Each structure stands twice: as C-alpha cells, then as structure tokens.
Amino acid sequence: MTSAPFDERLEQILATTAKVFAAKGFHPTTMRDLSRATGMSLAGLYHYIPGKEELLYLIQERCFQRVIAGAASAVSLGTSADDRLERFIRHHVAFFARHMSEMKVLSHEANSLTGKRLADINALKRRYFEMLRGLTSDVESDHAAHHDPHVAAYALFGMMNWIYNWYNPAGPLPPEALAERFAQLFMFGLTSPAPSTASHGG
Amino acid sequence: MTSAPFDERLEQILATTAKVFAAKGFHPTTMRDLSRATGMSLAGLYHYIPGKEELLYLIQERCFQRVIAGAASAVSLGTSADDRLERFIRHHVAFFARHMSEMKVLSHEANSLTGKRLADINALKRRYFEMLRGLTSDVESDHAAHHDPHVAAYALFGMMNWIYNWYNPAGPLPPEALAERFAQLFMFGLTSPAPSTASHGG
DNA sequence: ATGTCATTCGAACGTTCGTTCGGTGAAAGC
C-alpha cells in the first residue's frame, strides 16, 4: 500500500536519522534536530513515521536483518568450524565498519526501545547470538579447548561491537584489514606468531 | 571545607544515582527519579550537587581514579610482559564485575558529559588506554607477533567493557573466574588448548 | 474546472524537564 517515492523518501529519512542518532545518541536527539538534518518541517516528518521511537526501531530492524542475512551467507561458505567462525568475524567486523552509524545505533541504543519493539529487536539479537555461539562451540569441540562457548561468544561480540568507540573506516586501516586482524586475534590470541597474510607494514 | 556527614550523605547519593543511571541510562533518568530513589526531595538533592551532569561526572571520575590506581598496583606485581598484561586483564574484569553500576555508567555514558567535564574524563581515559597499549606492545615484542598493539588494546577493552550487557556477577561464574577466562582467551585465543589452571568442568 | 489525494507546512498544545525560590525546623555558637 506504499508507493515507491514514499519509500525512497522514508529511506532518506532513515539514513539521515541514523547518522544523527549515532552522533548525538537517541534520547538527546530531538525531532527538531531531525527536522533540521533532513531539511524537512517537524510536521512533515510525521507524515512518514508515527513517532520518534519508530525511527529507532526501523533503523535497528533493517540493519539487524541485513547483518543476520549477510552472516548466514558468509558462514555457509565455510569448510570447517574454524573457517566458519573466521568468516563470521570477518563479515561482522567489515559490515560494522562499512555501516558505522546504523551499527552504532544498534549496539549503543540496544535498550532505548520499549515494549513490543524492544522485544522484536531482542528476538533478532538472540537469533544472532545463538548463531555465533554455535560456531564458538564447534570450534572449541574441535580443539578440545576448555573455554566456555557462551563466554567466548560474548567476549567476541564485545570486541567487535566496541569498534564504534575508536575505529575510523576512512583511516589507514581499511575495514577488511581490521576484520582480518580481529579474526586472527580472537582465534589465536595476542601471543600467537604472525598471521598467515603478508605484513601490513607501511 | 566540607563536613564528614555531608560527604557521607553525598556518597550515598552517588551510589544510588549510579544504580539508577546504570538501569535507565543518564538522559532518560530524571531528577525526580533520583529524588524518589534517594528518598529525598528534589530541592534537597540540589543542596549536595549543582546539577544533574555533575552527578554523572563525580561517578565517572571517582570510578576511573579507582580503576586506574588498582590497575597500576596490579601491574606493578608482574614479573614479565605477559604476566603484567594478564594481571591488568584480571584486575579490570574483576573490578568491572564487582562494580557493575559504576563501570557501566563509565562505559556506556562515555559521551554524555560535555565541555570541561568531558575533557577531564577523556584525559583519564587516555591515560588508562596508554597504560594498556604499553602492555600489549611489550607482549607483542616478546612474541614477535604481528598484530597492531593499538588495535589489540581496543579489542581487549571492547571485550572487557561489554560485559555489562550480559554478565551477572551473582550467577554461577564468579568475577575472578570470568577474569581468568578473559585473560586466557585474549592471550592465547579460542583455539588454544586448555588453560593452565584446573578445568572448570561442571 | 473540479475533486481527490499525497505531501508539506507554520503554529500551537499539553506535558515534562532541570532548576530555583522562599521558606521551615533543629542544632550549634556565643
């Protein structure tokens, strides 16, 4: 029941809103901030969305669906437990680095939603987490390692979801290089010798 | 120029406020929430602090000073680069787990301050970060590892500072056990064989 | 030309926010 131009305009609004939410945070951002950022009147915004919280929900829901689909696709190409986990890591980190605003909003505003919308997003989160926990569990079985797959999965998510606090995708370290380093670091630890790829010296 | 009973009352207020900030977030928390939580009138609160933001600042500043001092003390006992880094990790994780409210507020509300107060906290953050980067750098030198100490330090902070999202200090895994697992995981990776300590089977 | 519908707007509404004002009662100082 929605028309194409309507959807395109909504998409623009969501993209702009994600940037503002990422920069200022959800709660400090006012509808007047979004009005300014989108070049639209306050009332005009309400033609596209029923309220501020729905904007946050739409940003999180779309982003999460994409990251889950991408991860499933990446993992499906794996040839071993180790390989599948490394592919998951590389996909998540690279996706994060390439969609910093949306992923920051997803990570940082995880509890800014309420009610059904919060429950919806939490369901996606659980699905994604179980996906990773399956992988860490398989890897540990293969290596007879005695970590807890549950703890390992959360530790890895922490490592990866923290990057919005410091990483600059336009800096000297491109997203794929960051992803590779994270994969090596998590699989083999800080004390392991050089990763298999050539040195990144420069 | 402050009296002892005044300071004690302020300490109570800060402890209560930290819990509320941790539970609801800084911005959604209203002064009326804090009034209710402390059992004090709205105006009464302002007898102890000049404003809401100062509460956040005091919580973050005190907590950060404590964590920095504790880390310096823990690291000083180390006998090698590896040992010092492991001690840093164990201290940070255990401290985090034992002061979840304050550390969550420190991690999650890192950019909720403004102006001079923000600059103050950021200075402490830089000091703490450089402390860890020195350690990851030393460890990598010793092992001729080819990771980036900068990236490794941020990855580790992410791993550790994420725990407020999932860890329950009163659950089956006590803070020290969590700290030990994190240390092993970061030093040797997920694929490493069992850690040197006895198995935690059960 | 007329009616319809999507799109957009300026202006306002009611609420809630952080903060302040003017005060009260009790203890402390002299």
Added chain:
DNA sequence: GCTTTCACCGAACGAACGTTCGAATGACAT
C-alpha cells in the same frame, strides 16, 4: 536567648520536548 548555620522541603518557573491541528500546495484523473 538570640542568631547563625545547616539540612531539607513544597511549590513554582521558564524552557524544551514529542506530537497534533488545520490548512496550503501541486499533480493528476475526471
């Protein structure tokens, strides 16, 4: 005994918030 100081409060203030209202605009079908 009078005053000062401290700890605290009920009530209110002005500002800012999310949201809504009623109307204007333009495109397009009839």
